[in-house]
Amino acid sequence: MVKNDSLQRIKGIGEKTSRLFNELGVFDIEDLVHFYPIRYLPYEELVSIEELTADNNAAVSARIISSPKTIRAGKLKITEAYIEDYSGKIRCVWYNCPYIVTNITKEKEYVFSGKVTERKGKRVIEHPVIYDLNEYRKMAGGLQPVYRTVRGLSQKIVRKAVSCALSEFSFGEDFLPVDIREKYGLVDNDTAGRTIHQANSSSALEQARKRVVFDEFFNFLYSIKRLKNNPVAKSEFIINTENILDEFAAKLDFSLTGDQIQAVRDIFGDFKNGKVMNRLLQGDVGSGKTIVSLIAMYAVCRSGYQSVIMVPTEVLASQHYQTCMKIFADFEDKPRIGLLTGSMSNKEKKAMHEEIESGRVDIIIGTHAVIQDSVVFHDAGLVVTDEQHRFGVKQRERLADNGKSPHVLVMSATPIPRTLAVILYGDLDISTIMTKPDGRLPVKNAVIIPKDRGKAYRTILDQINAGHQAYIICPMIEENEAVEAENVIDYTSKIKCIFPENIVVQFLHGRMSPEEKNNIMCSFANGDINILISTTVVEVGVDVPNATVMMIENAERFGLATLHQLRGRVGRGDDQSYCIFVRTSDSEVSKQRLKVVGDSNDGFFIASEDLRLRGPGEILGQAQSGDMRFELGNIYTDADILDLARECCEYIDTSDFRPDDDEFIRFRKHMEDYRDKRLINLSI
Ligand code: ADP
Numbered sequence: 001m002v003k004n005d006s007l008q009r010i011k012g013i014g015e016k017t018s019r020l021f022n023e024l025g026v027f028d029i030e031d032l033v034h035f036y037p038i039r040y041l042p043y044e045e046l047v048s049i050e051e052l053t054a055d056n057n058a059a060v061s062a063r064i065i066s067s068p069k070t071i072r073a074g075k076l077k078i079t080e081a082y083i084e085d086y087s088g089k090i091r092c093v094w095y096n097c098p099y100i101v102t103n104i105t106k107e108k109e110y111v112f113s114g115k116v117t118e119r120k121g122k123r124v125i126e127h128p129v130i131y132d133l134n135e136y137r138k139m140a141g142g143l144q145p146v147y148r149t150v151r152g153l154s155q156k157i158v159r160k161a162v163s164c165a166l167s168e169f170s171f172g173e174d175f176l177p178v179d180i181r182e183k184y185g186l187v188d189n190d191t192a193g194r195t196i197h198q199a200n201s202s203s204a205l206e207q208a209r210k211r212v213v214f215d216e217f218f219n220f221l222y223s224i225k226r227l228k229n230n231p232v233a234k235s236e237f238i239i240n241t242e243n244i245l246d247e248f249a250a251k252l253d254f255s256l257t258g259d260q261i262q263a264v265r266d267i268f269g270d271f272k273n274g275k276v277m278n279r280l281l282q283g284d285v286g287s288g289k290t291i292v293s294l295i296a297m298y299a300v301c302r303s304g305y306q307s308v309i310m311v312p313t314e315v316l317a318s319q320h321y322q323t324c325m326k327i328f329a330d331f332e333d334k335p336r337i338g339l340l341t342g343s344m345s346n347k348e349k350k351a352m353h354e355e356i357e358s359g360r361v362d363i364i365i366g367t368h369a370v371i372q373d374s375v376v377f378h379d380a381g382l383v384v385t386d387e388q389h390r391f392g393v394k395q396r397e398r399l400a401d402n403g404k405s406p407h408v409l410v411m412s413a414t415p416i417p418r419t420l421a422v423i424l425y426g427d428l429d430i431s432t433i434m435t436k437p438d439g440r441l442p443v444k445n446a447v448i449i450p451k452d453r454g455k456a457y458r459t460i461l462d463q464i465n466a467g468h469q470a471y472i473i474c475p476m477i478e479e480n481e482a483v484e485a486e487n488v489i490d491y492t493s494k495i496k497c498i499f500p501e502n503i504v505v506q507f508l509h510g511r512m513s514p515e516e517k518n519n520i521m522c523s524f525a526n527g528d529i530n531i532l533i534s535t536t537v538v539e540v541g542v543d544v545p546n547a548t549v550m551m552i553e554n555a556e557r558f559g560l561a562t563l564h565q566l567r568g569r570v571g572r573g574d575d576q577s578y579c580i581f582v583r584t585s586d587s588e589v590s591k592q593r594l595k596v597v598g599d600s601n602d603g604f605f606i607a608s609e610d611l612r613l614r615g616p617g618e619i620l621g622q623a624q625s626g627d628m629r630f631e632l633g634n635i636y637t638d639a640d641i642l643d644l645a646r647e648c649c650e651y652i653d654t655s656d657f658r659p660d661d662d663e664f665i666r667f668r669k670h671m672e673d674y675r676d677k678r679l680i681n682l683s684i
């Protein structure tokens with residue numbers, strides 16, 4: 001079997017089963033061998049029936065002694081049979097598998113493996129898996145893979161398919177030269193690829209996992225490194241930064257934090273050193289990144305060049321526009337500011353394009369799609385991207401290509417470990433804002449259940465009476481029969497009934513026209529709306545410091561990163577803020593996940609817990625662009641392997657690395673394939 005062979009080459013897989021595999025993202029044989037187990041169960045050592053105790057998993061070798069009977073209980077078909085060995089007999093039950101015992105020869109010994117429970121004082125083996133005795137003996141002591149599946153596709157079918165694929169699949173010669181494998185203590189790819197599915201021991205599994213995770217990280221890092229390996233160019237934009245910081249700071253009604261000042265100094269250092277700046281400014285939500293970029297843009301403007309700031313949403317674009325207007329209001333030499341967004345008419349856009357091309361505006365604010373389209377800059381010396389994690393690698397590169405190389409500043413609230421940032425962004429320098437502005441009180445959190453909503457509304461009302469404003473976040477826009485989740489439209493009517501009449505309640509969602517959205521956000525920012533009921537359109541960047549309370553309905557339906565971003569909308573002023581998460585599911589997972597955001601305001605911690613709590617399966621299913629995810633590897637908990645992979649990337653570029661020709665060709669071919677197949681879909 002070769003890589004791209006169809007799944008139907010495997011015995012027992014027809015069109016229908018093949019489609020079920022497709023749902024799991026498995027389309028060909030290669031996908032199947034890389035479809036890793038989500039966990040493992042031990043193949044239990046065989047015991048006698050006498051020794052079975054309730055609430056344990058166990059395996060016995062026994063014969064079926066009664067003819068299996070199947071009865072119906074509602075939708076359920078229950079099949080039962082008695083089995084016996086020298087020490088005694090026991091009942092086995094199977095659910096919805098009436099055919100499970102049809103292929104069994106009476107009087108022959110099989111292994112029955114499952115969970116033992118007690119019912120009405122009698123022991124039962126629940127839904128045991130049946131194995132051929134000799135086959136089982138070979139596997140005993142090993143680890144049984146458990147895969148992610150969909151309805152209609154049993155573990156057994158998946159296991160069989162994987163094992164069949166593996167028996168004929170060739171991993172080919174290892175792309176990593178022996179020398180490298182030895183240096184980093186890695187098993188070869190064939191061993192790893194097989195053992196990850198069929199391990200005899202946990203130490204063998206660990207070795208296999210190390211190699212697989214290493215490959216995931218290495219492939220990614222090495223490719224990214226290539227992608228970004230352009231030598232640092234000399235800059236044509238020399239920017240005079242003298243007195244800028246002092247002048248600017250003097251106009252602000254707050255003082256900059258130490259980290260903000262340091263970030264500005266870092267940027268100014270880059271402006272002076274004659275090379276093109278490539279800097280990442282990272283800082284948790286609300287840490288005050290915008291102002292840092294404004295100071296940089298102001299300096300660029302004073303030296304006679306343009307600056308561009310790109311943001312992911314229209315709401316954010318107009319908000320930045322207003323911030324700029326306000327901040328620069330009493331500057332003697334005001335920069336001229338231009339706004340460019342998708343909702344503008346073609347005529348307006350064209351006019352703005354002309355302004356930009358002729359250099360009549362100094363600071364251009366806009367959504368990224370619009371700015372990239374067909375804009376010709378007069379003389380862009382600085383390009384800033386806000387909430388950078390929303391942009392793909394390609395978009396970023398394209399921007400930097402625009403005419404002469406401008407300085408580039410990317411701002412991101414996605415908390416990633418510093419070492420990882422260095423690896424990922426390669427040639428980027430990094431400034432980090434660690435501390436929030438003085439006087440900020442940490443947001444107080446509460447996770448509540450629906451029956452406590454009354455108390456939450458009380459808190460909201462108290463805040464409004466104290467002159468503040470509130471957000472309520474709902475997962476959906478309109479009622480959806482399939483899912484019971486709050487929707488903004490109905491919720492708004494409900495809230496209007498509950499709260500006193502003088503309280504202004506308004507809803508906001510992504511399907512409104514950009515103009516409508518902007519108007520509503522402006523009224524909210526001006527304090528004309530008391531409660532804004534919204535979908536996650538307010539997630540990114542929105543800044544209304546007077547809003548001090550946020551309530552999130554059906555909170556378990558959002559990812560932890562999203563919850564943290566949402567919460568970042570409050571706690572932006574000097575007053576105590578509150579965030580209330582309404583948990584409408586009783587599942588353990590929901591409880592655990594909400595506990596993480598409920599207990600911590602630390603974006604870094606939340607991101608790492610998020611990865612830990614989600615199984616690899618779920619991660620794949622919900623992969624969002626912008627998130628950095630690997631199938632097995634976890635950038636936080638596998639930090640040591642990540643580091644090895646990084647070290648290895650560097651080693652390969654040194655003169656000590658001398659593979660022979662074959663090895664080198666293999667390595668190169670592998671990396672090219674990887675890039676073609678995988679990297680296109682990744683964005684960081
Ligand atoms: P983010 O880093 O999430 O983009 P913003 O730049 O939107 O954060 O800043 C959040 C809020 O904090 C804004 O209202 C901003 O005016 C305010 N702010 C920024 N720096 C300071 C500071 N040094 N002191 C007080 N408030 C500040």
Ligand code: MG
Pocket residue numbers: 289290386541
């Ligand atoms: Mg921001």
